[in-house]
Amino acid sequence: MIEEILAPGVVTEETFSDDSASPLFPEELALVASAVPKRRNEFTTTRGCARKALGSLGFPPAPLLTGERGAPIWPDGVVGSMTHCDGYRAAVVAHQSDFLALGIDAEPAGPLPDGVLDAIARPEELVRLKDLADTREEVCWDRILFSAKESVYKTWFPVTRQWLGFEDASIDIDPDTGAFRARLLVSAETFGPRTEFHGRWMLRDGLVLTAISHPR
Template identity: 30%
Template sequence: MRLAETTFATYDGLTVAVDRILRSAEVHASEQCLVAGAQPVRIAQFASGRRVARAAASTLGYVIEAIGSGPGGDPLFPDALVGSISHTRRHAVAAVGLSTHYRAIGVDVDDDRPLEPAATGAIASPAEIAVVMRVVSGTAPLLGASITFSLKEAIFKCQFPALQLRDLDFRDVLLSAPDGVTLRARARRPDSRLSELLVAMQLQVLKIGGARVCLALVPR
């Protein structure tokens, strides 16, 4: 479904909205303090992200004017909603769900830009990248690390409202597919607070509106 330039994907109690970064996107008056002094590119990314978040919320029956920021920069939604926002240089994406359906949501967007080979070792093991390439059909070898990075970013965003872990390293989360088709995450330290949340977390990789979207969801 398309409304203006925004592409929507809807699920049970959840909407993902994707659009291009718009230089003309306006910052709500009460959000301007969050980007005071920022460069025009950053302001456009911020405003575009809030714009698609409001559009996603509207499909769930909620009209939102301003979306604040929490202590970690996470977007603050009304109690009835839970959500996450991400952007690249080209796209803004928001995933917004009903809080009756989801405890936490994390989203990250990828424009299919390969990571520098030197960076991949700090993000994941070759085995993790191979799993992602196997599960996400049509993944080119150079994009496996990029999608793995994006998945872990979504996981970090998903955990933050509940656990507020700020010092997580990419190697603290391990990706696998025990059944060969479903991506799962586990904590490197099984006794950590993160471990219990990851057991309940669902991971998805979607292609929406020309962008690759990685979702991390903790259902009720």
């Protein structure tokens, strides 16, 4: 499903249930040793998706650990992203020679909890959300906005190693094409002073999915 909103050349693996047959390496077990069962299941299944995706690129099974701010540590020469929410887990990878970064996010297709929108949306985004609601009021545009910002952060941080707040990206969602544009309001040498990320979104089977395939 998520492959529909990613660029050619990106390898995807997804599942809609947890896979107890995907064992963790000891180093990974240590990361979730004190986690509750729900968190451990999410971690295990998502790592299983990532290993399958990496296998399609020719990489043997290996531990996938976490680095700064919890970002996955991918093998040399690989960029990737993982996501999970209730009823969905996914991982995507690609050759670093083809893509500078990838970012994906999955969310339940329902309105954001009270107070979250005010915390994550810029003033101009609130205006855009109102206009979007006037066209298709049944769509949870606030959740799509949140998910797009999560995908932006997952694209930004592994490359820059710099924090990016919700207020540091202005998202413009196209309701007709399933695309979104993120204008970055901060700069980094890697991406340049006037950075834009272009991504895609989909709404299906009770899920919101967003994805960015940032080319090299």
